[in-house]
Amino acid sequence: MIEYRSVGKTFPDGTQAVASFDLTIPSRTTTVFVGSSGCGKTTLLRMVNRMVDPSAGQVLIDDVDVATQDPVALRRSIGYVMQHAGLLPHRKVVDNVATVLRLNGTGKGAARERALEVLSTVGLDESQSRKYPGQLSGGQQQRVGVARGLAADPNILLMDEPFGAVDPIVRLELQAELRRLQTQLDKTIVFVTHDIDEAFALGDQVVILKKGGEVAQVGAPADILAQPADDFVASFVGLDKGGRSLHVEEREGRKVVVDASGRPAGVLEG
Amino acid sequence: MSVVSDAVTWLTDGAHWTGETGIPNRVLEHLGYTSLTLVMAAAVAVPLGLYIGHTGRFRGLAIGVTGALRALPTLGVLTLLTLLLGIGLEAPILALTVLAVPPLLAGVYAGVESVDPQTVDAARAQGMTEWQVLTRVEVPLGLPLVVGGFRAATLQVVATATVAAYVSLGGLGRYIFDGQAVRDYPQMVGGSVVVVVLALLLDGVFAVAQAAAGRRARPTRPATDPSSSTDPTPTSQSTTTP
Ligand SMILES: Nc1ncnc2c1ncn2[C@@H]1O[C@H](COP(=O)(O)OP(=O)(O)OP(=O)(O)O)[C@@H](O)[C@H]1O
Numbered sequence: 001m002i003e004y005r006s007v008g009k010t011f012p013d014g015t016q017a018v019a020s021f022d023l024t025i026p027s028r029t030t031t032v033f034v035g036s037s038g039c040g041k042t043t044l045l046r047m048v049n050r051m052v053d054p055s056a057g058q059v060l061i062d063d064v065d066v067a068t069q070d071p072v073a074l075r076r077s078i079g080y081v082m083q084h085a086g087l088l089p090h091r092k093v094v095d096n097v098a099t100v101l102r103l104n105g106t107g108k109g110a111a112r113e114r115a116l117e118v119l120s121t122v123g124l125d126e127s128q129s130r131k132y133p134g135q136l137s138g139g140q141q142q143r144v145g146v147a148r149g150l151a152a153d154p155n156i157l158l159m160d161e162p163f164g165a166v167d168p169i170v171r172l173e174l175q176a177e178l179r180r181l182q183t184q185l186d187k188t189i190v191f192v193t194h195d196i197d198e199a200f201a202l203g204d205q206v207v208i209l210k211k212g213g214e215v216a217q218v219g220a221p222a223d224i225l226a227q228p229a230d231d232f233v234a235s236f237v238g239l240d241k242g243g244r245s246l247h248v249e250e251r252e253g254r255k256v257v258v259d260a261s262g263r264p265a266g267v268l269e270g
Numbered sequence: 271m272s273v274v275s276d277a278v279t280w281l282t283d284g285a286h287w288t289g290e291t292g293i294p295n296r297v298l299e300h301l302g303y304t305s306l307t308l309v310m311a312a313a314v315a316v317p318l319g320l321y322i323g324h325t326g327r328f329r330g331l332a333i334g335v336t337g338a339l340r341a342l343p344t345l346g347v348l349t350l351l352t353l354l355l356g357i358g359l360e361a362p363i364l365a366l367t368v369l370a371v372p373p374l375l376a377g378v379y380a381g382v383e384s385v386d387p388q389t390v391d392a393a394r395a396q397g398m399t400e401w402q403v404l405t406r407v408e409v410p411l412g413l414p415l416v417v418g419g420f421r422a423a424t425l426q427v428v429a430t431a432t433v434a435a436y437v438s439l440g441g442l443g444r445y446i447f448d449g450q451a452v453r454d455y456p457q458m459v460g461g462s463v464v465v466v467v468l469a470l471l472l473d474g475v476f477a478v479a480q481a482a483a484g485r486r487a488r489p490t491r492p493a494t495d496p497s498s499s500t501d502p503t504p505t506s507q508s509t510t511t512p
């Protein structure tokens with residue numbers, strides 16, 4: 001369980017990124033922070049592995065304040081997929097992925113083997129593992145970043161817009177893979193995106209944020225759709241202007257679901 | 271006109287290539303002073319430069335102090351140190367160290383500072399200790415500039431190590447000082463030529479080392495990587511995501 005207690009962050013230059021933030025993230029679930037650019041998502045995420053220390057309040061993992069933990073040990077125990085892949089340009093892909101394993105003392109051979117395994121999970125093959133990050137496309141680099149986050153099999157996984165530069169098809173595949181990982185391997189995932197559809201696709205709990213890390217609404221996707229807290233949320237999730245309203249039309253004996261502009265969205269079963 | 275041909279005659283005279291006062295021995299002495307100086311300067315400048323580059327602290331102070339050091343005339347420093355320490359190896363080596371520290375320090379901290387902050391942040395986020403961030407990321411990535419600092423320092427020290435002869439030590443400076451004493455211009459010019467050739471050779475060695483460091487730091491930048499040409503993936507893509 002990850003807990004934010006009245007957390008605030010003002011950077012040394014005076015920017016207040018987060019005013020006061022409270023949230024409980026249950027273990028073995030996926031929580032998604034969603035909000036527009038600059039609202040404090042990355043700042044909140046980085047408080048979990050102490051890449052940012054809050055200037056007020058506390059962040060607790062399983063009731064232990066992270067401020068009391070050694071940052072190096074903490075970071076090695078938490079998977080972190082960074083917003084800008086953040087790969088080491090002078091190391092081959094496979095060595096980038098093996099970094100945390102090597103830091104944790106895994107032998108070279110075993111670490112490489114594991115790295116190749118997770119690389120194939122994110123759809124990269126052995127020939128790509130021998131390249132340098134600069135030889136990959138932006139989307140491929142992001143997938144390497146995801147593989148690196150998964151490599152050490154951490155219980156907590158922080159993912160900061162990990163699929164932003166990936167094409168829609170691969171993105172859907174990776175989302176499905178992430179859901180599989182979460183349910184099969186019981187991970188606690190904190191995921192950041194500014195894509196509300198991705199948030200609803202992945203989140204058990206979705207946190208909609210406004211500027212300054214202000215919580216607009218927290219809840220399961222269905223609950224947010226059913227009862228948006230205010231106009232901001234309704235507009236953010238696309239409920240205004242009929243963006244998400246569907247209705248059923250009969251076509252040749254079948255019930256076809258149609259969206260507000262008349263485009264078919266699917267077929268109603270049963 | 272005759273100075274040049276006399277210098278050539280002096281350089282090609284077999285007698286000047288043997289014995290204690292011969293060119294090979296003077297070159298060895300010269301290289302000895304140079305390496306000793308660089309080791310001393312590195313012992314000061316490398317740890318300081320790494321610290322300043324990694325933490326960003328005392329940067330302003332370092333710029334100020336090295337600026338002041340650069341302004342000191344080496345011959346003046348040498349005279350002063352010789353008066354203080356007496357005749358011997360200490361004074362010239364110290365005077366040359368004062369000369370070598372500024373370019374070396376600048377190269378080291380500029381090298382460490384030049385590393386993309388996002389890369390450093392990523393290394394730290396993976397759980398590297400500060401020492402690991404420094405030795406596994408900042409140093410290898412900043413190495414081209416660090417080697418550049420050594421290159422600049424070496425060039426200056428090799429050229430200036432001639433002052434050792436000023437306080438009765440050896441090295442290639444002997445030809446210049448001894449030649450001047452007896453107005454033996456061919457010997458002075460010949461000695462200077464050897465200094466210049468030595469400096470150019472060393473500079474070449476460092477140029478090669480710097481290029482090698484550059485290839486290690488940015489393995490994908492130049493078209494020297496054989497795997498990149500045969501691969502369909504766009505290699506021109508920058509390392510940052512759009
Ligand atoms: N190191 C820093 N120093 C000063 N201000 C910062 C720093 N990091 C972030 N900020 C500011 O804090 C605010 C929140 O930034 P943050 O990176 O958390 O936003 P975000 O929600 O992740 O945005 P995006 O979706 O664009 O990634 C922004 O106004 C940003 O400019």
Ligand SMILES: [Mg+2]
Pocket residue numbers: 041042043083160
């Ligand atoms: Mg962000």
